[in-house]
Amino acid sequence: MKRKDFLYLTGMGISASMLSRIPVFGSPVLPGHDMSPVDVALKKRMADVVLNAARSKGATYTDVRIGRYLNQFVVTRENKVENIVDTQSYGMGIRVIANGCWGFAATDKLDNDSIAKAAELAVAIAKENARIQTDPVQLVPQKGHGEVSWKTPIERNAFEVPMKEKTDLLLSVNDAAMKGGANYVNSILFLVNEQKYFASTDGSYIDQDIHRIWPLFAVTKIDSKTGKFETRQSLSAPRGMGYEYMTPRESDKIKGVTTLYKDRYDMLEDARAAATQADQKLKAKSVEAGKYDLVLDPSHLWLTIHESVGHPTELDRVLGYEANFAGTSFLTLDKWESKKFNFGSKNVNIVADKTQVGSLGAVGYDDEGVEAKKWDIIKDGILVNYQAIRDQAHIIGLKESQGCCYSQSWQDVQFQRMANISLQPGKVPMGVNDMIKNVEKGIYIIGDSSFSIDQQRYNFQFSGQLYYEIKNGKIVGMLNDVAYQSNTQEFWNSCAAVCDANDYRLGGSFFDGKGQPMQASAVSHGSSTALFKGVNVINTARKI
Known part of the structure; x- marks a missing residue:
């Protein structure tokens, strides 16, 4: 501009x-x-x-x-x-x-x-x-x-x-x-x-x-x-x-x-x-720092998915092409080649999907003329694939592009951008109330807010819009000054349950920034409400 x-x-x-x-x-x-x-x-x-x-x-x-x-x-x-x-x-x-x-x-x-x-x-x-x-x-x-x-x-x-x-x-x-x-x-x-x-x-x-x-x-x-x-x-x-x-x-x-x-x-x-x-x-009362079970609404979880799953599985970051500007990725090729890298628990199934109706990233064809596709990124907690375009696909043995090339405008060159990356719903019937009633000490988080994540997309901190305290299976009131800290592998391995498809919703960003000169793209991330056990919560209140 x-x-x-x-x-x-x-x-x-x-x-x-x-x-x-x-x-x-x-x-x-x-x-x-x-x-x-x-x-x-x-x-x-x-x-x-x-x-x-x-x-x-x-x-x-x-x-x-x-x-x-x-x-x-x-x-x-x-x-x-x-x-x-x-x-x-x-x-x-x-x-x-x-x-x-x-x-x-x-x-x-x-x-x-x-x-x-x-x-x-x-x-x-x-x-x-x-x-x-x-x-x-x-x-x-x-x-x-x-x-x-x-x-x-x-x-x-x-x-x-x-x-x-x-x-x-x-x-x-x-x-x-x-x-x-x-x-x-x-x-x-x-x-x-x-x-x-x-x-x-x-x-x-x-x-x-x-x-x-x-x-x-x-x-x-x-x-x-x-x-x-x-x-x-x-x-x-x-x-x-x-x-x-x-x-x-x-x-x-x-x-x-x-x-x-x-x-x-x-x-x-x-x-x-x-x-x-x-x-x-x-x-609302200020939260007491400590370990909590977190019930994360899709309106919040989309951003955690975006930063801790979407970006580190972009192949250009894995290869170091983004190192000078946005960093690299802890999901190096050797982890994918092993076919057994434990990214998360067995509840974690994450797909890339450029065909999802209503999503920000939905197109018929990407900016290389490749028809939009859907593919697995994390399967039963194991890293199985990345996101690649035509001049990268051969590096990971693909015979065709995954169709995730995009440019923000006619005057910018197209390059590898994030597909819609989404956590799949749980297969066991479960609603949010069913999930909450099994939590003894927890926090229910709704909406996205500030975040911080390192250049390899590993250590992070996230906060939300609304926080509700859970005690013995019931919501007892609102909290404030909440943020949680973890690393990507530890966090996704703490995923104990995901609500069923009836709760599945999309969040997303109009302005995912990447590249030099920087470009913005629009991308959605879907999930149902999910439960993460024993996550470290800090109090963000300023002490004067």
């Missing part, structure tokens, strides 16, 4: 705490601009110009991505709309192999001469890179798909929903929180539409229309006597859905200490609960 765009968008009045959770790409555009996809026939003609130009200059492989990326931000605070911003980014990225080496170039000038010159530049860069590269790129085979298309299965395009309907919803959310006793409330609706076209010398011409939505808010309650304050952020999960996500259904409600949702989201009910719970947090 350009500095002028950053200043423009941050000047909208988004609170600092919420802005840090939202990536912004593209340049602001006027309201009412045309958001319909570019004609497929035109994109194919442009792609063929690139493929032919690159081949004529000596490229042995070429792929071209034509991308139109649309974002919409609806920002409110208390009783007013602070801003509405649409952004757009449109252009082409060209990746080639020449003399056994990668080259990349991009352009937003899409006339024939400009895109042909960009293709020639990509080939020239590859040839220069080849001067210092000792091992040529090895791509596993990929059969061309011909002309195909894929679209997120949405019921209602959120970009086409009248703006008044969206602002009325957010203002009613704010009003509900204020009537519930909140002192301050911010709410935001963030929409994404990726219109992507991929073509390659393998014979693929793939058109995709991808939609994502993220409603979020932050409610703050102040104790007028002490000046202390507590905040409760929304328990929504960003989703690969249309505006139907904002239409709650009775069947999606999960009753418990607070009402949570499976595939739809009741933002109003969550705001009302948030105001009450922020007040309860002010009065």
Whole structure:
């Protein structure tokens, strides 16, 4: 993002705490601009110009991505709309192999001469890179798909929903929180539409229309006597859905200490609960440090899965490609080769899945033209696989890519990104209440918050939004100042039970950061509520 765009968008009045959770790409555009996809026939003609130009200059492989990326931000605070911003980014990225080496170039000038010159530049860069590269790129085979298309299965395009309907919803959310006793409330609706076209010398011409939505808010309650304050952020999960996500259904409600949702989201009910719970947090007792059994809700556990399972099983991290920026991984190749590395207990079954409907990472094809897949990462507690793309797959003996290559935009080169990584539900019928009734001394944690993890994704600390004390199988009240510490292997080996599929829900991130220059991707992580025995809990209260 350009500095002028950053200043423009941050000047909208988004609170600092919420802005840090939202990536912004593209340049602001006027309201009412045309958001319909570019004609497929035109994109194919442009792609063929690139493929032919690159081949004529000596490229042995070429792929071209034509991308139109649309974002919409609806920002409110208390009783007013602070801003509405649409952004757009449109252009082409060209990746080639020449003399056994990668080259990349991009352009937003899409006339024939400009895109042909960009293709020639990509080939020239590859040839220069080849001067210092000792091992040529090895791509596993990929059969061309011909002309195909894929679209997120949405019921209602959120970009086409009248703006008044969206602002009325957010203002009613704010009003509900204020009537519930909140002192301050911010709410935001963030929409994404990726219109992507991929073509390659393998014979693929793939058109995709991808939609994502993220409603979020932050409610703050102040104790007028002490000046202390507590905040409760929304328990929504960003989703690969249309505006139907904002239409709650009775069947999606999960009753418990607070009402949570499976595939739809009741933002109003969550705001009302948030105001009450922020007040309860002010009065909650501070936790006593020690060992506890933890009952972790999917709204919390998704982040622990993301950091301690998703990242360390990315093959580029394992190989050291990310070492300079984001670190490496404790899950080295020898652990996978042994076929017996004990990652977790037998209750731990984790899959990677780019096909999961409603997830952030769901696509028909990745940014190398590989059809989306599902595969095992951890099976019965044993490390069985990683996440790999076309130029990595041969390293671990795969005959095809796992289809997890992605770029945040047309102007950035695609590389290995995290698939949806999820903990599978337990096979024995079990709900949250069934799990809690067997816990003598524990804490039930809901929602995500701060975390810290080392550069090998091994030693970590996580906290949440809401904490409830469990004594002798019953919830006895709210706690505060809770965080837990462990290492990845110890933590996942302490997993004693996972609730069944009726409790399975998705969490996720719109902005998983990786690479240099850094790119953001959107990814979901699903689970049912899970029980972890004897985890070390610390008190995070500041001592003054």
